[in-house]
Amino acid sequence: MDVLEQTRDYEVARKEYRLDIPEDFNFAYDVIDVRARERDGTAIIAVSRDGSDIRNITYSDFSEQSSRFANALSSLGITKGDFGCVIIGRIPAWYTVLFGCMKIGAISMPGTNLLTAKDIAYRVQASGARFIVVTPEHCVKFDEVRDQCPKVEHCIVVGGTHPGWLSFEDLLAEASPDLDRASLPAIRSTDMMMAYFTSGTTSMPKLVPRDFGYALAHAATALFWMDLREGDVHWTLTDTGWAKAAWGLLFPPLLVGAHVVLYDGEGAFDPIFHLKMIEKLKVSTFCAPPTVYRLFAQQDLDGYDFSSLRRSMGAGEPLNPEVIRYWQKHTGNVIADGYGQTETINIVGNFPGMEIRFGSMGKTVPGFNVDIVDDDGNRMPDDEVGHIAVNTEGSWPPGLFKGYLTEAELDTAAFRNGWYYTGDTARRDADGYLWFEGRADDLISSGAYRISPFEVESALLEHPEVVESAVIGVPDEMRGQLVKGYIILKNPALASEALAKEIQEFCKNLTAPYKYPRKIEFVTELPKTISGKIRRVELRESN
DSSP, X not given: OOGGGSOOOHHHHHHHOOOOOOTTOOHIIIIIIHHHHHSOOEEEEEEXXXXXXXXXEEXXXXXXXXXXHHHHHHHTTOOTTOEEEEXXXXXXXXXXXXXXXXXXXXXXXXXXTTOOHHHHHHHHHHHTOSEEEEOGGGHHXXXXXXXXXXXXXXXXXXXXXXXXXXXXXXXHHHSOSOOOGGGSOOOOTTSEEEEEEOOOSSSSOOEEEEEHHHHHHTHHIIIIISOOOTTOEEEEOOOTTSHXXXXXXXXXXXXXXXXXXXXXXXXXXXXXXXXXHHHHTTOOEEEOOHHHHHHHHTSOGGGOOOTTOOEEEEOSSOXXXXXXXXXXHHHXXXXXXXEEOTTSSXXXXXXXXXXXXXXXXXXXXXXXXXXXXXXXXXXXOTXXXXXXXXXXXXXXXXXXXXXXXXXXXXXXXXXXXTEEEEEEEEEEOTTSOEEEEEEGGGOEEETTEEEOXXXXXXXXXXSTTEEEEEEXXXXXXXXXXXXXXXXXXXXXXXXXXXXXXXXXXXXXXXXOGGGSOSEEEEOSOOOBOTTSOBOHHHHHHTO
């Protein structure tokens, strides 16, 4: 299937978009290898840490290297259905490993570089992984817990050596580049391809299986939210261990033949370096967390050439209207919000040609029926808060998972009443735009009101002294709960009762008066999951 043949007109696509996933679809063979044979070109633009070394890596490079790695895994006895833990940063080997696993049907589990030894042990034990592929800094971590992971038979290190570990580079050099797909066990599009662990804001991380069809389902992400074109230079800022990498570094851009920027950066974020690289690489489509856009907005953007930049996207957090306006003024791009989960592809977004309403996630992605429903699956009236849910009646939406993987079976508790309940809440306006409210278990009940912490946090972030905020409900005898805000200031030395009152009054003027935080605590950091999401549950437990 050539995804470029699909219509991009949103209203037409809502009626006509269909995705037929072939029974034997395998991204590594049917996209990477096919492009290598038929229209080879740049797949990845690899940028070194200091930006001095920029290399174009082609589809044929990945085709050959992934076949070598597939043969190397096979020689180690790894076969279809075996799990492998993969912790590799933003370097080309990440792709080689993932594609090689796909070719033999081994299930890769990408993990972030932030994982601790305990985190790695949990993931290996939960999956029963037979092999692990990491960069050198993680070898010692795994050695600490290796005796707790008896099922791991092979440890492979990328970009270095470590006692007792196999060298990734040596394995590739010794393996054949020839791979006969027909000689391997048949792989169906419904077979598990990858698995991600959710961040676990209220419990231990859950294992989310993603089948081979998931890769092709991201055609909708590419076409409608990201608006990717063949030849685009696309840059998504994300860690390779998060599902966002599947969106921005992997499936959507490579499906359409865009060139993916892969920057091997670490440490403190350098906004000036990133702005210079957007200009130097002539980036045409760009996706970043709202925190990055806030840092960009603190820079003087007049000296940069953004003429190549056609589309900018953000997701995951509230974004100040002032930041959106500043970015638009200097780039001509209105930052388009989008929504999805590890369990889905992009399912809500602001699409090209659509009016963007600041603060809204946008509308439902073609191919999905996303709506706001109550606990019983009934559609909520406009402007009332309810569950964000995906309709599962009839044909199964492409790219939607079917349950969390446990040792015995799939956990399908999130599916009920003909819907998949995302665990998030939102409201729908009269024109079908969705407005994010927060996690379902984070909503605050104060008096007769249900208050979204997300909305209050968004208002707090508008204050010029506020860098970051988190809002929870705390027990109150009269109201049931009071709204409490935890605030990180640009200048912590300014923390005072007077500033707290100023922020409260500021918030009252931006939201309904009953929503303002009646309690404010200034902090220097907030508890977060490994993927950067605020752990409001931890804040609640401290009260």
